[in-house]
Amino acid sequence: MKEESSTIINIFTEYLVRHKHRKTPERFAILEKIYTLEGHFDAEKLYESMQNEYRVSLATVYNTLDLLLEAGLVIKHQFDGLSAQYEKSIGANIHNHSVCIVCGKVKEFTDKKIKKAIQSKEFANFQSTHYSLYIYGVCKKCSKK
Amino acid sequence: MKEESSTIINIFTEYLVRHKHRKTPERFAILEKIYTLEGHFDAEKLYESMQNEYRVSLATVYNTLDLLLEAGLVIKHQFDGLSAQYEKSIGANIHNHSVCIVCGKVKEFTDKKIKKAIQSKEFANFQSTHYSLYIYGVCKKCSKK
DNA sequence: TTTGTTGCAAAACGTTTGCAGCCTC
DNA sequence: GAGGCTGCAAACGTTTTGCAACAAA
DSSP states (O other): OOOEEEEEEEEHHHHHHHHHHOHHHHHHHHHHHHHHHHBBBBBBHHHHHHTTTOOOOOOHHHHHHHHHHHTTTEEOOOOOOOEEEEEEEOOOHHHHHEEEEEEEEEEEOHHHHHHHEEOOOOOOOEEEEEEEEEEEEEEHHHHHH | OOOOOOHHHHHHHHHHHHTTOOOOOOHHHHHHHHHHHSSOOOOHHHHHHHTTTTOOOHHHHHHHHHHHTTTTTTTEEEOOOSSEEEEEEOOOOEEEEEEEEOOOEEEEEEOOOHHHHHOOOOSSSSEEEEEEEEEEEEEHHHHHH
């Protein structure tokens, strides 16, 4: 999927202005990098992948990821003991995961009925932006052990 | 909700036997403690709450939580940077959470339509045991800031 | 000019690991 | 008796923090 990167930059700019945060080049460099990445990544991987283009510190990567999280531009997963996994939120349509409780393997799947049921949910005091579903169980490989 | 604790113990015993693990008193003490706790707890809290009754090390708590996870008797949540949260799985019916991406507040809710949609999902190579749903957004308090 | 943000390194935190002794099986 | 399990403490890896220098507003 092709995303208009100017849209994303605008959303972030608006967020920064509204919250009185500074529009630093590091923040936009990180945002742009994230939107070139496919699938899950962690802070370290993002940090390393940037070193050739724009030098940012790991601390700034973490700081910016938090801002992007609040701005709704990034999704955070905490699958297991490992590091937190992130992914861009705009243009990412799959939010359903099956997780093997033995080997930890994560797979994504789509399901229209589930999607519809969740997206039609409304709260009185909560404005929802996105969701993540984890179905736990045992994968075929592990059930044979 | 009142749960027959002998049922839970039987499930764990069966699991241990089937996997050729030993039935140590520590493991059963931890299991019994967990089933007296309501709501979420982390490994440290569980460890501390046991010190008066039965002395187990934190390492054993972690080890046993892993076994209980595999046995399907405990559910693990990794909400945010903090420590992992656990809860008993039998007798715990609420699996849906709304999470504020600003303040991190987690609330649980029930929804029959969502529950039905998720529980009717079947996989070809995956035997599901339970699920957790997280709907992210901004709570009323944070949206006013 | 003010003060939020950065990079760096050190610190903090939850979790895992190594090992000697113990206790299930 | 053998080997899995325990407690303890040290080690680990991710994330956070403190601080001086920098730069956006």
